Amino acid sequence: MANDLLLHICCAPCSIACIDSLRAEGIEMDGFWFNPNIHPYTEYKARKETLISYAQQINLNLVLNDEYGLRPFVRKIYPDLENRCEVCYRWRLEQAAQYAAEHGYSSYSTTLLISPYQKHDQIIAVGQELARQYHIAFLYRDFRPLFRSGQNKARQLGLYRQKYCGCIFSEEERYLS
Numbered sequence: 001m002a003n004d005l006l007l008h009i010c011c012a013p014c015s016i017a018c019i020d021s022l023r024a025e026g027i028e029m030d031g032f033w034f035n036p037n038i039h040p041y042t043e044y045k046a047r048k049e050t051l052i053s054y055a056q057q058i059n060l061n062l063v064l065n066d067e068y069g070l071r072p073f074v075r076k077i078y079p080d081l082e083n084r085c086e087v088c089y090r091w092r093l094e095q096a097a098q099y100a101a102e103h104g105y106s107s108y109s110t111t112l113l114i115s116p117y118q119k120h121d122q123i124i125a126v127g128q129e130l131a132r133q134y135h136i137a138f139l140y141r142d143f144r145p146l147f148r149s150g151q152n153k154a155r156q157l158g159l160y161r162q163k164y165c166g167c168i169f170s171e172e173e174r175y176l177s
């Protein structure tokens with residue numbers, strides 16, 4: 001284990017400002033990829049490969065939990081489709097918390113905290129609950145004021161930027177008007 005913090009990363013563009021600001025605080029971290037909520041597979045692959053490439057550029061050690069999870073995701077969220085985001089946060093953050101606890105990190109966090117489009121309070125509640133369960137700390141920062149600058153930097157770097165949150169339901173919400 002190289003660092004104290006394990007940072008769950010939902011995608012490269014969202015990671016930029018989170019990592020920059022944590023590094024500015026003197027906090028170094030390892031990244032953790034586990035996003036079986038991203039569909040279809042071509043989209044999953046594009047986001048994953050963008051992050052792998054960006055992590056190399058910024059010298060970030062990245063732990064890949066590489067699971068394309070269309071079927072398990074649908075099984076987990078059915079039948080309460082409207083409450084899917086909490087299930088989705090919990091699934092991803094639990095993998096991060098568990099990995100962090102088992103590999104000697106003292107804290108974990110997530111780049112989901114940068115998005116003004118996510119359910120911020122729900123992410124905090126789930127993150128803290130899992131921290132208690134796995135006996136590690138949940139490092140909370142309100143990264144949302146940094147969202148636009150991070151996205152602008154992603155554009156300048158030419159990184160692939162997704163058009164919807166991740167699951168096929170969010171793709172429908174984005175495009176079915």
Ligand code: SF4
Nearest residue numbers: 085088165166167170
């Ligand atoms: S909208 Fe986003 S956070 Fe909610 S279930 Fe879909 S992928 Fe997960």
